[in-house]
Every structure is written in C-alpha cells, then in structure tokens.
Amino acid sequence: MSVSRLRTYWQLRMASWVRRRQGVDVLPVVLQRRRIYILPTRAGLAFALLLLFMLLASLNYANSIALFLTFLLAGFGLITMHQCHRNLMGTRLHGATVLPTFARRPGTLQLTLQNPVRAARPRIAASIEQEAARLADLPGQGSQCIELTVAAAARGLVSIDRLKLTTTHPFGLFRAWAWIHTPLRMVVYPRPVGGLPMPADDALKSGSLPRGGAGADEWLGLRPFRDGDSPRQVDWKAYAREAPLLVKEYSASGNDLRVFRFDALTGLPVEQRLEQMSRWVVDAEAHGERYGIELPMTRIEPDRGPEHRHRCLTALALYSLPVPAQ
Amino acid sequence: MKKAIELTALRPLLWATAACGAGTLLSVDRVPAWVPVAALGLAGWRIWVAARPTRSQRLPGAAVRNFLAILLIAAVLVTFRALNGLSAGTALLILMGGCKLLETRSRRDLFVVVGAALFLLLAACLDRQDLLRAPLYLGQVWLCCAALAVIAYAPTATEGPAFDQGFNNRSAVLLAGRTLLLAAPLAIVLFVFFPRLAGAFWSLPRGDTASTGLSDTMSPGSITDLTASYEIAFRARFEGAAPPPAMRYWRGPVLHNFDGYTWRRLYATPYGRPTLEYLGKPYRYQVILEPSSQRWWFALDTLQHPPPGDTVLTDDNELISRQPITDTTVYKGVSYTSVKFTSPLPEISRRRDTATPPRNPHSREFARELRARSGSDGAYVAAVLEFLRTGGFKYTLTPPPLGADSVDEFLFNTRLGFCGHFASAFVMLMRAAGVPAHVVTGYLGGDWNPVGGYFVVRQSDAHAWAEVWLEGRGWTRVDPTAVVEPGRLDRGILDLLPEAGSAQARLVRRSTWLTALVQRWDAANAWWTEHVVKFDFRSQIGILESLGIDSPDARDLGWAFAAGLLLWMAWIAWEYGRSPGGPPQDRVALAYARLCRKLAKAGLGRAPHQGPLAYADTVSLRRPDLASSLRPLLEQYAHLRFGSGSHDPDELQILTFERRIRNLKVSGTA
Numbered sequence: 001m002s003v004s005r006l007r008t009y010w011q012l013r014m015a016s017w018v019r020r021r022q023g024v025d026v027l028p029v030v031l032q033r034r035r036i037y038i039l040p041t042r043a044g045l046a047f048a049l050l051l052l053f054m055l056l057a058s059l060n061y062a063n064s065i066a067l068f069l070t071f072l073l074a075g076f077g078l079i080t081m082h083q084c085h086r087n088l089m090g091t092r093l094h095g096a097t098v099l100p101t102f103a104r105r106p107g108t109l110q111l112t113l114q115n116p117v118r119a120a121r122p123r124i125a126a127s128i129e130q131e132a133a134r135l136a137d138l139p140g141q142g143s144q145c146i147e148l149t150v151a152a153a154a155r156g157l158v159s160i161d162r163l164k165l166t167t168t169h170p171f172g173l174f175r176a177w178a179w180i181h182t183p184l185r186m187v188v189y190p191r192p193v194g195g196l197p198m199p200a201d202d203a204l205k206s207g208s209l210p211r212g213g214a215g216a217d218e219w220l221g222l223r224p225f226r227d228g229d230s231p232r233q234v235d236w237k238a239y240a241r242e243a244p245l246l247v248k249e250y251s252a253s254g255n256d257l258r259v260f261r262f263d264a265l266t267g268l269p270v271e272q273r274l275e276q277m278s279r280w281v282v283d284a285e286a287h288g289e290r291y292g293i294e295l296p297m298t299r300i301e302p303d304r305g306p307e308h309r310h311r312c313l314t315a316l317a318l319y320s321l322p323v324p325a326q
Numbered sequence: 327m328k329k330a331i332e333l334t335a336l337r338p339l340l341w342a343t344a345a346c347g348a349g350t351l352l353s354v355d356r357v358p359a360w361v362p363v364a365a366l367g368l369a370g371w372r373i374w375v376a377a378r379p380t381r382s383q384r385l386p387g388a389a390v391r392n393f394l395a396i397l398l399i400a401a402v403l404v405t406f407r408a409l410n411g412l413s414a415g416t417a418l419l420i421l422m423g424g425c426k427l428l429e430t431r432s433r434r435d436l437f438v439v440v441g442a443a444l445f446l447l448l449a450a451c452l453d454r455q456d457l458l459r460a461p462l463y464l465g466q467v468w469l470c471c472a473a474l475a476v477i478a479y480a481p482t483a484t485e486g487p488a489f490d491q492g493f494n495n496r497s498a499v500l501l502a503g504r505t506l507l508l509a510a511p512l513a514i515v516l517f518v519f520f521p522r523l524a525g526a527f528w529s530l531p532r533g534d535t536a537s538t539g540l541s542d543t544m545s546p547g548s549i550t551d552l553t554a555s556y557e558i559a560f561r562a563r564f565e566g567a568a569p570p571p572a573m574r575y576w577r578g579p580v581l582h583n584f585d586g587y588t589w590r591r592l593y594a595t596p597y598g599r600p601t602l603e604y605l606g607k608p609y610r611y612q613v614i615l616e617p618s619s620q621r622w623w624f625a626l627d628t629l630q631h632p633p634p635g636d637t638v639l640t641d642d643n644e645l646i647s648r649q650p651i652t653d654t655t656v657y658k659g660v661s662y663t664s665v666k667f668t669s670p671l672p673e674i675s676r677r678r679d680t681a682t683p684p685r686n687p688h689s690r691e692f693a694r695e696l697r698a699r700s701g702s703d704g705a706y707v708a709a710v711l712e713f714l715r716t717g718g719f720k721y722t723l724t725p726p727p728l729g730a731d732s733v734d735e736f737l738f739n740t741r742l743g744f745c746g747h748f749a750s751a752f753v754m755l756m757r758a759a760g761v762p763a764h765v766v767t768g769y770l771g772g773d774w775n776p777v778g779g780y781f782v783v784r785q786s787d788a789h790a791w792a793e794v795w796l797e798g799r800g801w802t803r804v805d806p807t808a809v810v811e812p813g814r815l816d817r818g819i820l821d822l823l824p825e826a827g828s829a830q831a832r833l834v835r836r837s838t839w840l841t842a843l844v845q846r847w848d849a850a851n852a853w854w855t856e857h858v859v860k861f862d863f864r865s866q867i868g869i870l871e872s873l874g875i876d877s878p879d880a881r882d883l884g885w886a887f888a889a890g891l892l893l894w895m896a897w898i899a900w901e902y903g904r905s906p907g908g909p910p911q912d913r914v915a916l917a918y919a920r921l922c923r924k925l926a927k928a929g930l931g932r933a934p935h936q937g938p939l940a941y942a943d944t945v946s947l948r949r950p951d952l953a954s955s956l957r958p959l960l961e962q963y964a965h966l967r968f969g970s971g972s973h974d975p976d977e978l979q980i981l982t983f984e985r986r987i988r989n990l991k992v993s994g995t996a
Contacts, residue, residue: 058452
C-alpha cells in the first residue's frame with residue numbers, strides 16, 4: 001500500500017469518525033471546543049525538531065543562554081497552539097448557499113462567517129473536499145462572506161457533505177480546523193449547447209410567423225451577464241468600452257408559448273438532448289419568451305422568469321437521475 | 327502532495343531576510359569578511375528580483391543555484407579546512423541561508439530561512455554568552471517569531487485577500503512580543519528546574535581563537551606586552567578574609583629551562599609529588615576564569631587539592647586542565663600562602679633547577695664569588711637581594727633591549743628592568759651558585775570590586791617571581807621585583823606605571839565615577855557569569871534548599887520541574903480558554919446590578935418586578951437618608967437604559983454612572 005493510499009484510507013476513517021461523533025449540523029453553527037481539532041503543521045513539526053536539537057546542544061555544552069532560549073521558544077510554541085485554537089473557537093457559520101451552475105463550469109458556494117467577539121479573527125480559510133481554500137479575515141464583531149468554487153463535471157447534483165474551516169494563524173506552527181456537516185446540494189444544469197433551431201411556438205403551430213431574429217423582438221435593455229447566456233447576445237461593443245459584460249435583452253412580442261419536448265429530439269443521445277433543451281431554455285428566457293418543457297414523466301407548463309428557468313433547468317439536470325433523499 | 331504555491335508579497339521575504347541577516351550579524355566577527363558579503367549579495371539578488379515590478383527578471387535556475395552552493399561550500403572548506411567547527415559551521419549556515427533565500431518561492435522556503443536564523447542564534451550562543459549579548463539574543467528570538475507571524479499571514483495567490491490594515495508589521499511584532507512575554511515564566515521555571523546533565527556527549531571543535539594571557543615561555547619583554555592589556559584574566563571571591571595584598575600571588579606556569587635569553591616550561595617531568603606541611607590559615611575562594619584558549623588555571627599560591635573535574639595539580643603546583651579553556655570556568659579552591667616541604671628535593675629536580683646555559687659569564691662569576699662569601703643558601707639569597715636593592719636597578723616598563731647574554735647585560739649594564747628581568751636574573755644567579763631555583767609566572771594583586779565583593783585580576787597584573795630551594799623549608803618564594811620596587815606588592819602596575827595601560831584603561835582610572843561605573847558593570851557581568859551562565863546542578867540544588875526542601879536531590883528537581891510546567895500550562899490554558907474577548911459587556915446593566923447588590927446587603931433588596939423608578943420610591947420610603955443620593959442614580963439608570971431612544975449612551979455618561987455607583991456608601995441602618 002503506497003503512502004498516498006494509506007493517507008487516503010486514514011483520511012476516510014477520520015472523516016467517518018468525525019461524522020459519527022458530530023452528527024449533522026443545522027446552520028447557524030458555532031464552532032465550539034469539541035469540534036475543533038488541532039495538530040502541528042509541517043512547519044510546527046520542523047520547529048519542534050529544531051527545539052529538540054537546540055535542547056540537546058545546549059544541554060551537551062551546559063550552555064545556559066541557549067537552554068533558556070530553547071525553553072522560551074518551547075513556551076512560545078505551546079502558546080501558539082492556544083492562539084491558533086482560539087482563532088477558530090466561537091466562530092459562527094451563519095449561512096451557506098450554493099448557487100446552481102452549468103456542467104463543466106465551477107459553481108459557487110457562499111459562506112457567511114460571523115465573529116461574535118471583539119477580537120478580530122484573521123486568516124480563516126474555508127474549503128470543501130479537494131478544492132483550494134479561500135481566506136477571510138473576520139473583523140471583530142463582524143462578518144465576512146467567502147465564496148468557494150465547487151467543481152461540477154456533469155449535470156446532476158453535487159452534494160457537499162462537509163465544509164472545513166481552517167486556520168494556522170498566528171504563527172503557522174499549528175493548524176486548527178473544524179468540520180461542518182451540513183448537507184448542501186448544488187444543482188448542475190446540463191451544458192447549454194446545441195445548434196438546433198428552437199422549435200416553433202406552440203400557439204402559432206400553424207406557422208404564420210417566422211422564427212424571428214433579434215430585430216423582430218422588442219428591445220428591453222441591457223442586463224448583467226448570467227451563466228448560460230449566449231455569446232451572441234453579449235453587448236461586445238459595450239464590453240470593449242470596459243463596461244461589465246452585458247447582455248442585450250429582447251422581449252418577444254405577444255404571448256409566445258414554446259414547449260421544448262424531449263421526445264421531439266429524436267436521433268440524439270439523451271445527454272445531448274438535455275443539453276440542447278438547456279440551450280433553448282436559456283435562450284428563451286433571455287428573449288423574454290414564455291416556454292415550458294416536456295420530459296418523459298415530467299411536464300412544466302410554459303412560464304417565464306428566473307424561478308421558472310431554474311425549475312426547468314433543474315428538471316433537465318435531474319432527468320433520470322436517482323434523487324437522493326433529503 | 328500539494329505543490330508549494332508561490333507567495334507573491336514582498337513583505338514576508340523581507341522579514342525572513344531580516345531574521346537571517348540579524349543572525350549573521352551575531353557572528354559577523356567570527357567568520358571571514360567574504361562570508362557575510364556573499365550572503366548579502368545573495369539576499370540582495372533575491373530582493374532585487376522580487377522588487378522588480380515587471381516579472382521579466384527571473385530567479386536563477388536550479389543549475390545556477392547548485393553551482394553557487396557547491397562553490398560556496400568549497401570556499402568554506404578552503405578557508406577553514408573543515409566544515410564541523412563552530413566558525414566553519416557558522417559560515418556555512420550563513421551562506422546556506424543566503425542560498426536558500428535565493429530559491430524562496432513558497433511559505434515553506436521562508437520558514438526554512440527563519441530556521442537557519444535560529445540555528446545562527448544557537449551558534450552565537452554556543453560561542454559567547456556575555457551579559458551584553460543577552461539582549462541581542464532575545465531580540466533575535468523576537469525578530470524570528472515576528473517573521474514567522476508575517477510569513478504565516480502572507481497569502482498565496484489563490485487564497486484571497488492580501489495584506490490589509492488589520493495585520494501589519496506592528497501587529498506582528500506586538501503579537502510575537504506578547505507571546506514571548508507569556509512564555510517567559512515557563513522559560514524561567516524550566517531554566518531553574520530542568521535537570522542539568524554533567525559532562526558533554528560530544529564536543530564541538532572550535533576554531534583557533536588567539537590565546538590570551540600568560541604563555542609557557544618568558545623572555546625579556548614578554549610580560550611587558552601583557553601588561554598593556556586591560557582584559558580580565560579572572561575574578562576571585564574569597565569566603566571570609568582575603569589575604570593581604572603582598573600575599574596575593576596567583577600561581578601560573580613554572581619555568582625551568584633557560585637558554586640564556588628565554589625561559590621555558592618543561593613537560594612530562596614527573597618526579598613525584600612533594601609532601602607538604604601547610605602553615606598558617608587556609609584561604610577559601612572561588613575563581614571565575616575567563617576563556618584564554620590556554621590550559622592554565624590560576625590558584626592562590628599553594629593549592630591544597632585540584633578542583634574536581636578535568637584538572638591536575640602538577641608537581642610544581644601548577645593547576646592545569648586537559649583541555650584549553652574556551653568557556654568561562656568557575657572553580658573553588660583552598661590555598662595556603664605558607665607551606666613547608668617535608669620531602670627532600672629529588673636529585674633529578676635539583677639537577678634540572680641548577681642547570682645553567684654556557685652564557686652570561688660575568689653573572690656566573692659574580693654568583694660564585696658572592697656565594698663563597700655567604701655562609702648559607704639563605705644568606706646568599708639575602709645578599710643577592712641586597713645587591714639588587716642597592717645596585718641602582720630601576721623598575722621600568724620600557725627597558726632597553728637585551729642581547730643573547732641577557733642577564734649579564736641587565737645586571738651589569740642596563741640595570742633597567744621589568745619583573746621578568748628581575749626574576750630571570752635572580753634565578754640565573756641562584757643556579758650559577760648551585761642553589762636550585764626556577765621562575766614562576768602568574769598574577770600579583772588584583773583590583774577590589776566593592777560592588778561585587780571580589781577581586782578582578784587583569785592581564786596587567788601579570789607578574790614573574792622566583793622560587794629557591796632552601797634546606798629545611800623547601801621551595802620558597804622570593805620576589806626580586808619587590809626589592810627594587812616595593813610598591814608593586816600592594817599596587818597594580820597601572821598605579822605604579824600609569825603609562826603602562828592602554829588609553830582606555832588610563833581613561834577609566836582617571837575618573838572616579840567612571841571607575842565606579844566600570845566596577846558596577848563588571849559586578850553585573852560577574853553575577854551574570856556566576857548565576858546564569860554557570861548555573862548548574864549544584865545551583866539548582868541550592869535553590870531547592872533555599873525553598874525549604876531538606877537534602878534535595880535530582881528527584882525533587884524533577885518534581886519541581888513538572889509542577890512548574892503544569893502550573894504554567896494550566897495558566898496558559900486558562901488565559902486562552904476563556905471566552906476570547908467576549909461580546910461587549912452591558913456595562914450599564916452590570917453597574918446597576920452592583921448597585922442593587924449594595925442595597926440588598928443593607929436590607930433594601932429590589933423586588934423582581936420593580937423598575938428603577940419604583941425601586942427608588944420604595945428605597946426612599948424606607949430609608950429617607952439615602953433618598954437624596956439614590957434617586958438621581960436610579961433616574962440616571964432609567965435614562966441610560968430607556969431614555970435616550972435610538973442613541974447609545976456615550977462613554978463619558980457610562981463612566982460617570984459607574985464611578986458614582988462605585989463610590990456610593992450604603993450603611994447598614996439609618
């Protein structure tokens with residue numbers, strides 16, 4: 001068994017032990033003593049070795065000054081352990097929100113940390129499994145928001161079982177951390193790709209009105225770019241003038257009703273069908289149209305608005321996936 | 327394993343460089359000048375790269391760095407011919423610190439640089455432990471800890487916020503200082519009670535430091551060179567009365583072999599330890615010997631036993647250690663200033679101490695004549711001393727140079743000499759007449775330090791005298807210098823010949839307050855050496871005894887050590903385990919609760935349902951005498967609590983309220 005496998009095995013054992021020990025958390029969570037773990041960092045271990053060497057050298061030469069300095073540094077090291085522990089203890093995780101994303105785009109996990117005491121808490125890092133940590137400096141009696149990126153490889157649900165709050169402040173010799181088991185699920189929409197034309201309007205199935213281009217629609221204005229927006233709609237000219245990424249929004253005139261049907265996309269594999277439907281939902285929402293989707297077993301009646309868009313995309317994301325119990 | 331992520335901020339790099347640079351400065355005078363210069367170059371290179379706003383300038387690649395490291399190691403090898411000595415090791419540490427600095431990218435690299443700085447500190451401690459350097463060492467510890475804080479705080483590129491105003495250099499320094507202050511009690515407790523080991527497991531080769539003090543040869547003028555030095559040879563503290571000045575002969579190397587110009591010590595001449603009868607009273611004392619890189623320990627006159635340890639008392643009553651003295655050494659001795667040899671002089675010894683080189687013909691002739699006229703060896707000694715006293719000899723620091731027949735020239739021509747000339751000539755005259763004699767070098771006198779209660783013996787107190795073998799008494803000290811210049815017995819050379827000392831010594835001697843200041847400083851140094859630097863197992867036992875423990879041993883020490891450690895750990899855990907800061911207390915409520923407690927003690931408790939104004943009414947009814955002082959207070963409370971609407975009461979109002987409640991006196995009855 002290689003070292004890294006041994007490590008992984010040990011980490012899994014630890015994780016399940018911690019999970020059994022702490023149970024499931026309901027936000028807000030206050031980091032109390034019993035859920036804070038602390039171990040020396042690699043720098044801390046090196047520091048201990050250095051102190052051992054200093055101790056042996058100063059004892060060997062009966063060198064009082066070196067011995068005193070060794071003890072001083074040893075006391076220093078022990079105190080840093082308490083300081084590190086205290087930097088985390090009492091921190092309150094107030095909120096944790098995951099924002100949905102599209103497959104192969106990093107999602108966002110927003111954490112709100114609160115510091116109930118007067119002393120500031122610098123360098124608190126939040127992380128989830130395998131992802132890079134982000135740091136926050138909590139001011140005294142203040143709160144701070146941390147945004148973590150969550151990788152999303154494929155559509156479906158990404159479940160975040162536990163969060164980790166870590167600190168090595170102030171001297172980097174110890175690392176204190178706490179696990180928070182708050183079940184979070186991130187919906188990963190299918191990628192909005194696919195070049196098929198949007199199916200015709202249900203209400204105008206007879207097809208008197210052609211699928212209009214942008215010019216046929218009523219100009220609504222500009223709005224900030226959202227994930228899934230088509231690059232064609234981006235106001236690149238404004239962007240070139242160093243404006244934020246804006247999207248031209250049009251509203252289709254009249255009460256258009258489109259229903260995107262899974263079954264209608266014959267000849268495509270399941271995932272590509274879902275991706276194409278995702279594309280249509282995104283585009284239709286961007287154009288202010290009213291749209292619905294029809295999946296086997298599921299039908300969402302035409303509507304519009306961000307919530308509707310989310311409902312539709314979620315339905316696409318979860319299509320034929322076993323939905324785990326909440 | 328995660329890849330080390332590059333730190334982008336310049337500040338942690340600067341701090342690590344500063345820590346390493348300060349560590350270098352601690353030993354900068356112990357290594358060749360090119361070493362710190364090279365390290366400075368490496369550090370400058372790194373900082374230059376980091377400080378460039380454009381990233382076009384890259385750090386040197388691995389090949390260049392390895393080449394540099396090998397080059398520098400080779401340079402150290404060539405300079406020192408070793409890598410394991412203290413100076414060589416220090417030089418190596420400085421250079422490797424610089425090399426490491428050149429490749430620092432991640433937090434770990436910077437930690438390694440700070441580790442090198444701490445190793446440099448250790449090397450400096452092993453080298454020197456002067457009182458003056460103690461603050462420097464503490465400062466270095468502080469600097470390293472602050473550097474750790476800054477490095478630990480520095481974010482990597484992916485982690486988010488860079489340095490903000492919340493944690494600047496000042497906070498790092500303050501945090502490190504506060505932490506070290508909290509650690510200080512532990513350091514003191516452990517220092518006092520941590521059981522010390524006796525003896526070294528391995529020894530560190532030390533570089534060749536120039537030896538100071540008396541050597542094992544003496545030629546005309548050699549002691550004169552020594553007297554120009556104001557350096558301390560040793561300090562001596564007597565238990566009880568000190569011997570009179572004329573008896574304070576501190577015995578050093580005994581010189582037997584004379585080639586007509588230079589006296590030399592003989593090695594490996596065991597001719598049996600003489601048996602002695604000690605006369606007079608013993609003197610007990612402690613000597614704090616400064617490192618000299620020589621092997622002479624100095625003891626008063628005739629030492630009874632060698633101190634325990636690595637020393638021998640030779641047949642000539644010299645005290646010699648097996649190893650050169652590279653550290654301050656403390657030992658105790660019992661000496662007699664008057665002894666009688668009860669064993670006869672061995673033949674080999676007699677032959678050796680009457681040998682004369684075939685030189686100085688006039689002196690030999692003169693000696694034979696004078697001895698023939700004297701009735702005994704004793705009378706001959708007196709006659710020679712009389713000759714020196716009345717022969718127009720002068721004690722001077724600047725005698726004219728002498729040739730190969732140095733004694734002839736001195737006795738019959740120049741007649742100007744220093745203690746070495748007189749001792750040399752006297753012993754030569756004795757030997758020429760068949761009286762066994764040899765030269766003894768050492769120190770005479772010493773300055774009394776009233777602050778520390780000890781004598782300071784400096785190199786300028788170096789002296790040379792003679793010993794002659796007189797039947798019935800054995801080796802007898804004769805100091806021919808004292809005949810020519812009797813003042814030398816109770817005064818130092820600097821008093822007799824003020825021009826002898828260095829400018830610094832003359833300056834100190836001229837001003838009384840400067841003398842007092844130097845004495846105080848020296849006393850502090852002596853205290854430091856005796857009680858801190860030389861703190862050992864015996865000192866530990868002494869402390870336990872003074873704490874009231876009967877016949878303490880190592881086990882008691884262990885208990886004290888464990889108790890101190892646990893107490894400290896409990897204190898720290900309590901200090902940090904308390905609610906960290908806590909939400910701001912409701913001071914108004916606290917003050918009000920205090921007021922209610924005060925009143926309750928006087929039997930005027932507040933009913934739980936009562937508001938402050940209703941409470942004021944009740945109290946006024948029952949105790950009209952308190953009404954005038956209480957009512958405004960309770961009204962102020964009501965105002966602070968409920969009255970000011972959305973605005974929080976300001977600090978001044980709260981302070982006044984608190985003070986008024988604190989000062990309120992509530993007597994038990996009306």
